[in-house]
Amino acid sequence: MNTVMALAGIVIKELYRRKDFYVVFVLTAVMTLLLGSVNFFHDDKIVRYLKDVCLLLIWVSALVIAIVTSARQLPMERESRTIFPLLAKPVTRAQVIVGKFFGCWFAVGLGLLVFYFFFAVLAGSRDHRWPLAEYIQALWLQWSMLAMVIAGVLLGSLVFAAPSSNSTISFVVVAGILLLGRHLNQVALQQPEPLKTLVYVLYFVIPHLEWYDIRDRVSFDQALVPWADCGLATLYAAVYVAFLLFAAWLVFRRKPLNQ
């Protein structure tokens, strides 16, 4: 566990010493504050839309940070040859994968904390409510969702040739699941066989990232998701993460280090 945590620490240090996170955060903050300074049609409920926009930006920004950070981890180790002194120590390739995963996940978690703090202050200053439980739930579910994304991107970084292609494909897949994932079963019903079965299989195989999106509940002050459901969603994410990391290890254990 020492090794895994040491590796995770390196990823976290890398994130806060690079400028990526600060750029994304400042962009999100500036865009939200600009929108917040305008009151369209003198609508008293404008704060809801402001919250909605801010949460959307947080989702996009967190995805950008998670995908870009995870996509470069293993290729960068190989490109800069730091993987050699690392694996020359009593470190297994499985530990490298798990360490990188936790590093990215914790780093993104820290980023999310900053984003949600900003969101809470912004929303609280406008509607004078502090529904902390809602925010914690939204943050936790988004963080769980990002765990699946990070594990998938790490697997992708061992399969695709370059971090840029991995990032692009990951963005497309994640956006596709978020937008279409919940409708795939309905699409399947309208298809002839064997396409119907194929789409159904796809519906049951893909990780349903959209289940973790409770932005509407937060924006429009709806009731909390039952905590038991949150627990189940966390378990669901953990199973997918374990499966994706295992697949990454299977690929990495046979992979030549110098290619």
Added chain:
Amino acid sequence: MDAIVELKNLRVEYRAPERGQGKKVAVKDLNLRVGAGEVFGFLGPNGAGKTTTMNVLLGFVNATSGAAYLFGVDVRQPISRQRIGYLPELTYYYKFLTAEELLRFYAKVFGIPRATAETRIERLLKLVELEQARKRPIRTYSKGMQQRVGLAQALINDPDLLILDEPTSGLDPLGRMKVREIIQRLKNEGKTVFFSSHELGEVETVCDRVAIIAQGELKVEGAVGELVTAHRANLEQIFLKLVGYTGAL
């Protein structure tokens, strides 16, 4: 003498990059033994199989057949690497870290207690003369400084065996001398050093024994003095003769 490094009929084959060319043999049935406290030079021209052999010893590449052991433990077991230090050729360490952060990271990987790690980091930074630059990010280091921080990371676990892949490659004469001094000091401390180099003068100075390989095959192995006497030539001439170069001889 206990064997610290042992290779038994080691054979490594690669699939050739071009289609239809079958397999390329990088190392052919290599047998080697390096005893405790020896400084062992592993020589050969480029593409001879030196780095491949080292990669097998470090667990980066699996042998096609034969076996390799470090301290009597099969190199496929990660624990075989607990007592070794490795300095790769031309490595760029995590550029966003400082030297002391890098060493702290590797100390943590070895599970070295914090207090011991801090004492060792102090000693190593002094040894490689990076005390003044310890808080600077590695990206600001010169090539020689990067190589010295590499040497420090290789020594963080106080290893009994040091594997160095062309440790003086790309260094200026002063940098080379410093690396040689460090190797000599480690030898005096009773450490085993296994290193590859193209600097034959340097090898002649610091090594107890050498092995020369060419095209994956062991051509000769023995004490430097004995080889020089037996061949009535210096190490460079022996090397050129054994690798099949006749031009200047």
